[in-house]
Amino acid sequence: MTATTETPAVSPSEGREIVFDVNHITLRFGGVTSINDVSLRMYRDEILAVIGPNGAGKTSLFNSLTGVYTPQEGSITLAGRTGDAPQTVIGKKTHVINHMGVARTFQNIRLFPALTALENVKVGIETRMKAGPIASMLGLPNQRREERESTQRAYDLLKLVGLVNRANNLAGSLAYGEQRRLEIARALGTDPGVILLDEPAAGTNPVEKRDLADLIRLINRELGISVLLIEHDMKLVMSVADRLIVLNFGSKIAEGLPEEIQRNPAVIAAYLGTSAEEAEAQAEAQPELELIADETEGMTSLAESTEPDGTSFDPTTSTEEESR
Numbered sequence: 196m197t198a199t200t201e202t203p204a205v206s207p208s209e210g211r212e213i214v215f216d217v218n219h220i221t222l223r224f225g226g227v228t229s230i231n232d233v234s235l236r237m238y239r240d241e242i243l244a245v246i247g248p249n250g251a252g253k254t255s256l257f258n259s260l261t262g263v264y265t266p267q268e269g270s271i272t273l274a275g276r277t278g279d280a281p282q283t284v285i286g287k288k289t290h291v292i293n294h295m296g297v298a299r300t301f302q303n304i305r306l307f308p309a310l311t312a313l314e315n316v317k318v319g320i321e322t323r324m325k326a327g328p329i330a331s332m333l334g335l336p337n338q339r340r341e342e343r344e345s346t347q348r349a350y351d352l353l354k355l356v357g358l359v360n361r362a363n364n365l366a367g368s369l370a371y372g373e374q375r376r377l378e379i380a381r382a383l384g385t386d387p388g389v390i391l392l393d394e395p396a397a398g399t400n401p402v403e404k405r406d407l408a409d410l411i412r413l414i415n416r417e418l419g420i421s422v423l424l425i426e427h428d429m430k431l432v433m434s435v436a437d438r439l440i441v442l443n444f445g446s447k448i449a450e451g452l453p454e455e456i457q458r459n460p461a462v463i464a465a466y467l468g469t470s471a472e473e474a475e476a477q478a479e480a481q482p483e484l485e486l487i488a489d490e491t492e493g494m495t496s497l498a499e500s501t502e503p504d505g506t507s508f509d510p511t512t513s514t515e516e517e518s519r
C-alpha cells in the first residue's frame with residue numbers, strides 16, 4: 196500500500212489518485228446508444244454527482260462501471276481502495292468488481308424483503324469474510340468468531356444509517372426511505388473504497404432527504420469513501436457534490452463545480468428540453484434561472500424520478516440487468 200497525499204475535495208488535478216478512469220466508452224443496445232463516447236475521471240475522496248434527464252445514460256454508466264454491462268468501445272480502469280493499482284473493469288464480473296472495492300445501491304431498491312434489516316446488512320458483510328461455505332456449514336470456531344464480528348459490524352452500520360431500532364424488522368416492512376438507507380448500510384458492509392448511489396433520495400420525503408445528505412457527507416468525510424452519486428433532486432445534489440458530470444442522450448454535455456453547472460446553458464436546456472441558445476436567452480431575461488434556487492424546489496420537478504418497482508433479487512451476486 197502506498198500512502199496518498201491529502202488533497203482538497205475540490206479542484207481535481209493530475210496529482211490526485213484516480214478511482215475510475217473512463218475513456219471514450221460507448222454502450223449500445225441494438226439501435227439504442229445509451230452511452231456515447233463518454234470519458235470521465237473520478238478522484239479519490241470526492242463526492243462526484245452524475246446528473247441528467249431520464250434516459251440520459253446514468254444508470255447505464257453505473258452498470259458499465261460495475262461489470263453489469265460491457266461497453267463495446269472504450270476503457271475503464273479502477274483503483275477501488277487507496278493505494279490500489281489501477282486495473283481494468285472491462286470483462287470483470289460484478290462480484291469481482293465488488294471485491295475490488297466498489298459497492299452500489301440500485302435505482303430500484305434491491306433488498307431481501309423476507310430477511311431482517313440486520314440480516315440484510317450481514318449478507319453484505321459476509322461477502323467480504325474469510326470463512327468459506329464449508330466452515331460456515333460446520334460452524335467451525337473461525338466461522339463462529341466471524342459470525343459474532345459480522346453481527347456487531349452490522350449493528351454498527353445500522354446505527355450509522357439510523358436504523359438500529361429496526362434491526363429485527365423484515366426489510367420488506369420498512370418504510371421506503373428506511374429501505375434506501377438499509378441498502379446503503381448493506382453496501383457499506385462490503386468495505387468499499389467507493390460507493391455508487393443510484394437515486395438514493397427517489398421517493399423519500401424532505402426530512403429523509405436532509406438526513407440522506409448528512410449520511411452521504413458522513414460516508415465521504417468520516418469513513419473516507421469516495422462517492423459517485425446519481426440524483427435528480429438538485430437541491431440535494433448541489434449541497435453534497437464536490438463536482439458534477441452532466442449526461443444527456445448518452446453524451447457528457449458538461450462537467451464542473453456545482454455553481455458552474457447550475458448556470459450552464461447547455462445543462463439548463465437539457466432539463467428544460469429546449470436549445471442551449473433558448474436557455475441562454477431565458478437565463479439572461481431571468482437571472483434567477485438556475486437549476487436550483489436556494490429556497491424553492493426550482494427545476495427539480497422537471498426531472499421526475501422513476502418510481503421503484505420493488506423487485507427483489509440476490510443483490511450480492513446478480514449480474515442481471517438493472518431494470519430501468
Ligand SMILES: Nc1ncnc2c1ncn2[C@@H]1O[C@H](COP(=O)(O)OP(=O)(O)O)[C@@H](O)[C@H]1O
Pocket residue numbers: 224227228229230247248249250251252253254255256516519
Ligand atoms: N438493457 C437495456 N436494453 C435496452 N436499452 C437499454 C438498456 N439499458 C438502458 N437502455 C437504454 O439506454 C438509455 C439510457 O438509460 P439509463 O441508463 O437507464 O438512463 P438514466 O439512468 O439516465 O435514466 C435509455 O434509452 C434506455 O432505454
Ligand SMILES: [Mg+2]
Pocket residue numbers: 253254255302
Ligand atoms: Mg437511471
